[in-house]
Amino acid sequence: MKSGHGWRVGNMSDLQFLPGTRHRTHLKRPMWIIVLVSFVCLFLLCAYIYPPNSRSACYVFSSRGCKALSDWLPPAPVRELTDEEIASRVVIRDILSTPPVRSKNSKIAFLFLTPGPLPFEKLWDKFLHGHEGRFSVYVHASKDKPVHLSRYFINREIRSDQVVWGRISMVDAERRLLANALKDPDNQHFVLLSDSCVPLHDFDYVYNYLLYSNTSFIDCFEDPGPHGNGRYSEHMLPEVNLKDFRKGAQWFTMKRQHALIVMADNLYYSKFRDYCKHGVDGKNCIADEHYLPTFFNMIDPVGIANRSVTHVDWSERKWHPKSYKARDVSYDLLKNITSVDFSEHATSDEQKTVLKRPCVWNGIRRPCYLFARKFYPDTLDNLLNLFPNYTTL
Numbered sequence: 001m002k003s004g005h006g007w008r009v010g011n012m013s014d015l016q017f018l019p020g021t022r023h024r025t026h027l028k029r030p031m032w033i034i035v036l037v038s039f040v041c042l043f044l045l046c047a048y049i050y051p052p053n054s055r056s057a058c059y060v061f062s063s064r065g066c067k068a069l070s071d072w073l074p075p076a077p078v079r080e081l082t083d084e085e086i087a088s089r090v091v092i093r094d095i096l097s098t099p100p101v102r103s104k105n106s107k108i109a110f111l112f113l114t115p116g117p118l119p120f121e122k123l124w125d126k127f128l129h130g131h132e133g134r135f136s137v138y139v140h141a142s143k144d145k146p147v148h149l150s151r152y153f154i155n156r157e158i159r160s161d162q163v164v165w166g167r168i169s170m171v172d173a174e175r176r177l178l179a180n181a182l183k184d185p186d187n188q189h190f191v192l193l194s195d196s197c198v199p200l201h202d203f204d205y206v207y208n209y210l211l212y213s214n215t216s217f218i219d220c221f222e223d224p225g226p227h228g229n230g231r232y233s234e235h236m237l238p239e240v241n242l243k244d245f246r247k248g249a250q251w252f253t254m255k256r257q258h259a260l261i262v263m264a265d266n267l268y269y270s271k272f273r274d275y276c277k278h279g280v281d282g283k284n285c286i287a288d289e290h291y292l293p294t295f296f297n298m299i300d301p302v303g304i305a306n307r308s309v310t311h312v313d314w315s316e317r318k319w320h321p322k323s324y325k326a327r328d329v330s331y332d333l334l335k336n337i338t339s340v341d342f343s344e345h346a347t348s349d350e351q352k353t354v355l356k357r358p359c360v361w362n363g364i365r366r367p368c369y370l371f372a373r374k375f376y377p378d379t380l381d382n383l384l385n386l387f388p389n390y391t392t393l
């Protein structure tokens with residue numbers, strides 16, 4: 001299509017056949033008005049089809065015309081913020097502008113969200129051993145009190161409460177873990193993990209990756225489909241707009257500042273508690289998949305990496321991700337997971353678009369994942385055997 005319309009208009013030989021100025025002077029007045037009106041109509045039609053902020057508008061009207069057009073339109077009305085929004089924004093702004101404290105004793109807080117026992121305690125023990133003073137462990141066991149096998153987990157349980165999958169109680173448990181971990185001023189980065197999560201690298205690698213990252217790793221993407229924007233409720237207005245609504249896996253890591261902001265937030269939290277749940281407008285909104293992605297997308301979009309550092313395999317496209325059994329766990333599998341350096345998000349609409357983006361760490365392309373799920377307890381022995389091999393990749 002190289003000899004398309006655009007090329008031919010600019011061709012000198014074609015230009016000769018265009019009506020010259022001589023013809024125009026012969027047009028009668030009503031004819032002129034009709035021509036003018038049609039031009040205005042065409043212009044307005046184009047302006048309607050191509051909104052002034054889209055690229056195609058700039059192409060149609062040229063960059064100068066594009067600017068002028070947006071100048072003519074009345075400015076979008078600025079909504080007056082509520083008292084709660086003003087209060088919330090000043091607190092968030094101040095926390096974000098406080099430079100992070102980097103003490104020699106900076107620790108990573110590992111927050112385990114589990115119904116009961118942790119099948120991979122022995123593996124975590126191996127991972128943490130020799131790094132005392134550079135980490136702390138917190139366990140939120142919502143159903144059964146675990147019996148601990150590792151010295152690093154004994155007496156590390158916090159007061160817990162019931163957790164129902166997909167409900168706000170999940171977010172409450174995450175906040176409870178963050179609050180307890182924030183009590184220790186040396187905790188500088190906070191990692192949420194489940195009972196089926198395993199480490200993919202040695203401690204030093206994970207420590208440096210997280211502590212020296214200039215972003216938090218909060219999964220966040222826009223899903224126009226029924227399991228994304230379809231879960232939004234207009235009851236969240238005026239504070240939460242559909243255009244701000246995001247989705248992401250709950251397994252975050254966050255910097256201390258961001259953890260403090262989560263503690264400080266009541267306004268947006270209460271919107272999700274009240275309107276992102278089962279049954280509002282006949283929808284089934286999952287609070288832990290939407291609250292933090294939407295909240296951080298609104299208050300500090302450049303401060304989050306928009307991806308998780310916890311790998312999970314959704315490629316089977318089922319309700320639950322792939323769970324690895326003992327026979328699946330091999331050196332090859334772990335090598336494959338640790339070498340992935342792009343993140344993928346699949347939308348839930350009919351197009352099922354897969355959004356693929358390179359994983360970036362402080363501006364550098366790096367492998368995405370530090371942890372992986374979901375592993376059945378019977379994979380423990382394999383993982384223990386392979387741990388020294390795959391973590392030194």
Ligand SMILES: *[C@@H]1O[C@H](CO)[C@@H](O)[C@H](O)[C@H]1NC(C)=O
Pocket residue numbers: 215301302303304305306
């Ligand atoms: C995350 O997404 C937001 C909004 O789309 C964007 O502004 C920000 O730059 C992204 N963060 C990174 C680290 O790419």
Ligand SMILES: *[C@@H]1O[C@H](CO)[C@@H](O)[C@H](O)[C@H]1NC(C)=O
Pocket residue numbers: 330332333336
């Ligand atoms: C690892 O990745 C390679 C190349 O993509 C693939 O052929 C192989 O089946 C994968 N192995 C496992 C165990 O997933």
Ligand SMILES: *[C@@H]1O[C@H](CO)[C@@H](O)[C@H](O)[C@H]1NC(C)=O
Pocket residue numbers: 214215302303362363364
């Ligand atoms: C993180 O570092 C990269 C590379 O220096 C930079 O491009 C990016 O803007 C930084 N992000 C933040 C939130 O400071």
Ligand SMILES: *[C@@H]1O[C@H](CO)[C@@H](O)[C@H](O)[C@H]1NC(C)=O
Pocket residue numbers: 331385386389
């Ligand atoms: C792991 O590495 C050790 C030492 O290099 C080797 O003896 C062992 O066979 C390796 N295990 C596997 C499963 O690759």
